[in-house]
Amino acid sequence: MKWNSSLAIGIEAIDNQHKQIFEHLLALENSVAKRDPWHIVRFLLSQLADYMKFHLAVEEAMLEIVRYPQHADHCQAHAKIMDQIAELEKQLQKTGSESELVNFFEDWFIRHVLSDDRQYANYVKKEFPALSGQVGQQTGG
Numbered sequence: 758m759k760w761n762s763s764l765a766i767g768i769e770a771i772d773n774q775h776k777q778i779f780e781h782l783l784a785l786e787n788s789v790a791k792r793d794p795w796h797i798v799r800f801l802l803s804q805l806a807d808y809m810k811f812h813l814a815v816e817e818a819m820l821e822i823v824r825y826p827q828h829a830d831h832c833q834a835h836a837k838i839m840d841q842i843a844e845l846e847k848q849l850q851k852t853g854s855e856s857e858l859v860n861f862f863e864d865w866f867i868r869h870v871l872s873d874d875r876q877y878a879n880y881v882k883k884e885f886p887a888l889s890g891q892v893g894q895q896t897g898g
């Protein structure tokens with residue numbers, strides 16, 4: 758599926774990263790649907806996993822800086838999904854059911870954004886309103 762505004766959490770830099778993740782997911786989904794050769798699917802999957810790792814690290818750093826009270830729980834949810842992805846990837850080598858992995862990833866991601874990420878966004882917007890606009894971006898002028 759594609760990113761849409763119902764998935765926005767209201768922190769621009771994070772929303773942009775979430776959009777990127779959906780782009781990666783979509784590319785992977787299309788590749789699986791087209792029955793691309795396994796090395797292409799593998800490549801797209803590793804791109805998604807790499808970007809996901811980057812995104813989760815950015816979030817975790819931000820939540821630490823703002824002293825988010827549920828920081829540890831949030832990090833744990835991130836660690837768990839990366840473990841599950843690694844496990845599914847291993848299974849994939851035996852079963853070859855890529856679509857299962859894509860669906861699992863997408864389901865988790867949507868649920869996580871709508872619940873856990875939205876929850877920290879409420880905290881950040883309330884306690885650090887300046888962060889919600891342009892995290893990590895220069896606004897010149």
Ligand SMILES: [Fe+2]
Nearest residue numbers: 775816870874
């Ligand atoms: Fe996120």
Ligand SMILES: [Fe+2]
Nearest residue numbers: 816869873874
């Ligand atoms: Fe998160």
